[in-house]
Amino acid sequence: MIKPDDLATLHIHRLIFHDVPKRMRGLEAAPVLSEIEATLDADRIAHLKRRLVRVLGSKSGYDIQFRPESQSPVPELIRDYTKGKQRPDEFVPLSQKFAQFLFEQQTGSSSSGVLSIMDTTVTGKRGIVVLKLEREEGAQLELSTKKGKRTFEMSVLDNLVLTEGTRLFKAALFVRTGPGGDDFSSGACDSQRPFGSTDELAQFWLRFLGCKLIEEPRVATKKFFEAALLYVNDAITDPVEKTKVYDHVMSEMSSEKKTFAPRTFIEEYVPKAHRESFESFLKEQQVSLKQSHWTLRRLSVDSGGAHTTPPRELKFAFRRKKQTS
Amino acid sequence: MSRSDLEQARVSWLADEASFREFGQLVKSGLEAEIKRLGIKAEVSMRTKDIDSLIKKLILKPEHTYESLGDKVGIRAVVRYQREVDEIVASMPSVCGCSEPDDTRQRLADEKDERVGYISIHLDTWLKDDHSLLAQFPKTKYRAEVQVRTLAQHLWSEISHDTSYKSRTKIRKDLKRRIHLLAGLIEVADNEFSRIDDDMSKMPDMAEFMILKALERQYYKLSARPGNTDLSLEVIRHLWQLYEQSPEQVSMRFGVLLDEKQAVLQDVFDQMTKTSKGRSAFFFQPEILLIYDQLQSQPYKLREHWSERFPPEELEMVATAFGHSFA
Numbered sequence: 115m116i117k118p119d120d121l122a123t124l125h126i127h128r129l130i131f132h133d134v135p136k137r138m139r140g141l142e143a144a145p146v147l148s149e150i151e152a153t154l155d156a157d158r159i160a161h162l163k164r165r166l167v168r169v170l171g172s173k174s175g176y177d178i179q180f181r182p183e184s185q186s187p188v189p190e191l192i193r194d195y196t197k198g199k200q201r202p203d204e205f206v207p208l209s210q211k212f213a214q215f216l217f218e219q220q221t222g223s224s225s226s227g228v229l230s231i232m233d234t235t236v237t238g239k240r241g242i243v244v245l246k247l248e249r250e251e252g253a254q255l256e257l258s259t260k261k262g263k264r265t266f267e268m269s270v271l272d273n274l275v276l277t278e279g280t281r282l283f284k285a286a287l288f289v290r291t292g293p294g295g296d297d298f299s300s301g302a303c304d305s306q307r308p309f310g311s312t313d314e315l316a317q318f319w320l321r322f323l324g325c326k327l328i329e330e331p332r333v334a335t336k337k338f339f340e341a342a343l344l345y346v347n348d349a350i351t352d353p354v355e356k357t358k359v360y361d362h363v364m365s366e367m368s369s370e371k372k373t374f375a376p377r378t379f380i381e382e383y384v385p386k387a388h389r390e391s392f393e394s395f396l397k398e399q400q401v402s403l404k405q406s407h408w409t410l411r412r413l414s415v416d417s418g419g420a421h422t423t424p425p426r427e428l429k430f431a432f433r434r435k436k437q438t439s
Numbered sequence: 440m441s442r443s444d445l446e447q448a449r450v451s452w453l454a455d456e457a458s459f460r461e462f463g464q465l466v467k468s469g470l471e472a473e474i475k476r477l478g479i480k481a482e483v484s485m486r487t488k489d490i491d492s493l494i495k496k497l498i499l500k501p502e503h504t505y506e507s508l509g510d511k512v513g514i515r516a517v518v519r520y521q522r523e524v525d526e527i528v529a530s531m532p533s534v535c536g537c538s539e540p541d542d543t544r545q546r547l548a549d550e551k552d553e554r555v556g557y558i559s560i561h562l563d564t565w566l567k568d569d570h571s572l573l574a575q576f577p578k579t580k581y582r583a584e585v586q587v588r589t590l591a592q593h594l595w596s597e598i599s600h601d602t603s604y605k606s607r608t609k610i611r612k613d614l615k616r617r618i619h620l621l622a623g624l625i626e627v628a629d630n631e632f633s634r635i636d637d638d639m640s641k642m643p644d645m646a647e648f649m650i651l652k653a654l655e656r657q658y659y660k661l662s663a664r665p666g667n668t669d670l671s672l673e674v675i676r677h678l679w680q681l682y683e684q685s686p687e688q689v690s691m692r693f694g695v696l697l698d699e700k701q702a703v704l705q706d707v708f709d710q711m712t713k714t715s716k717g718r719s720a721f722f723f724q725p726e727i728l729l730i731y732d733q734l735q736s737q738p739y740k741l742r743e744h745w746s747e748r749f750p751p752e753e754l755e756m757v758a759t760a761f762g763h764s765f766a
Binding site: 117118119120121122123124125156157159160161163164167168169170171172173174175237380381386389390393 | 700702703706707710713714715716717718735736737738739740743756759760761762763764765766
């Protein structure tokens with residue numbers, strides 16, 4: 115799980131860009147790969163880091179882990195590269211493998227983009243950031259040559275990454291926490307499409323990364339629901355407030371949205387006096403505060419039922435809590 | 440000292456000055472690190488003697504040779520309060536090898552000493568026996584004089600340097616009395632500054648000052664960059680009651696916070712030092728620790744209160760630096 119202290123102590127040591135077009139049947143296309151890493155100054159690094167914190171630490175970020183059955187080479191590349199000491203000479207070839215695999219995956223409706231790989235440390239622990247930025251079809255990225263090797267101009271960073279208006283971000287951070295193959299703290303975010311969407315595109319980023327959510331949305335949702343009702347019953351004494359928050363929990367769960375984040379719920383519906391203690395309570399109950407929760411509507415789709423039918427166990431809990439309240 | 444000795448000293452110093460400067464930087468860095476560890480606000484400077492001063496000193500002090508002259512490198516730490524002088528002097532042995540402090544308080548008490556003036560403490564220093572660069576800077580040759588003073592002592596020293604107060608020449612009794620009075624006045628000022636500072640940090644009805652003092656004590660462990668006191672007081676006044684605790688309880692939080700989070704905080708401070716673009720104006724301020732503490736414990740209340748008085752964008756920048764996203 116990526117925590118604020120991890121993001122605070124994130125250091126970017128190396129960065130490289132590759133231009134990865136969409137693979138289209140009948141058309142010849144190939145990724146344009148940088149051959150050397152980009153040169154960064156302190157201000158650009160700081161700006162880039164701020165953008166990453168805003169995205170990875172946001173409510174729509176989610177905690178992930180490697181998926182054992184994944185066909186993606188990404189987990190193995192990350193495991194291998196972050197093992198032992200930093201090996202600067204292996205960074206460029208590593209990043210090119212990421213780009214090549216992304217190109218192979220980028221078919222159908224997934225968009226062309228600029229892929230950036232960053233070699234990082236977090237409180238001294240090795241890490242990798244993977245960032246994909248969508249760019250307009252046909253937009254040309256400036257290439258230049260340094261020491262006889264091809265690289266992208268810093269205008270890529272300035273125009274695509276550091277522009278506050280750029281919203282189409284897919285990002286992931288992997289931090290090695292131990293020697294084992296699964297000893298990683300990892301988080302991701304797809305600002306374009308939340309993970310809960312049913313369409314293929316929403317799953318694209320996780321599939322490319324070879325990852326899955328650390329907690330099944332079904333479980334996360336159930337934990338939130340149970341914890342929220344416990345808090346409403348035990349901690350809110352004012353009957354008007356109690357009813358209001360209870361109603362909000364119910365309407366959030368049964369809303370037309372597909373996903374929700376408890377942090378957003380707190381900001382929007384929990385009375386000011388209860389926000390901190392409600393959040394603390396959720397943390398105590400090990401409820402994730404990020405966007406890893408599905409509404410009943412999404413859960414219904416997941417369980418193959420009709421759109422309005424929540425899964426049986428949650429539906430039961432929902433009804434039971436409503437009665438006892 | 441003969442003319443040829445002086446000429447030899449001149450040649451030697453021209454050859455040695457660069458290495459003494461390097462040595463001085465080492466001692467200065469060690470002293471700065473120690474002052475930071477103690478959480479004291481200080482101005483630390485280092486100089487090597489210029490060639491003219493060196494020759495003049497050898498002429499005035501014929502008992503010295505080029506080799507025995509002790510203050511070829513001078514390092515000065517100027518602090519606000521006398522107790523901080525004492526703290527730094529007491530911890531000098533952990534920084535480097537050093538002599539017993541030469542405290543002018545002792546010398547001025549000696550009735551036979553004709554000099555008049557005010558307190559100043561200095562120590563002869565050298566690299567410790569286990570220092571990795573001892574072979575490059577052997578203690579028989581490389582010594583630095585470290586002076587630790589309050590601002591008031593510094594004022595006296597700077598003025599007296601340009602006058603004859605410190606000279607061994609007999610001074611007329613009426614003048615001597617006036618100089619003593621003046622020195623006493625500065626000592627009283629120094630003592631009063633210390634007492635006022637102590638009192639202000641203990642008065643519950645002056646909560647902002649009490650909390651600022653507590654914050655400063657921890658903040659200067661992370662950065663030597665002074666903040667804007669007016670802004671500090673304004674932020675503290677606006678935010679401290681979010682704790683719903685007494686000023687004493689609030690003041691005690693920051694030491695605990697630093698014990699737990701010093702590595703993370705230091706890392707973020709170091710990053711912020713390297714960049715000025717996109718850094719909040721509130722960052723290099725002692726109350727940044729209060730803001731960080733609130734971000735950790737009650738971010739919702741903090742955001743709400745903050746935006747009543749200060750630009751929300753600034754808080755967002757601070758939060759991002761500490762790994763919190765408001766998005």
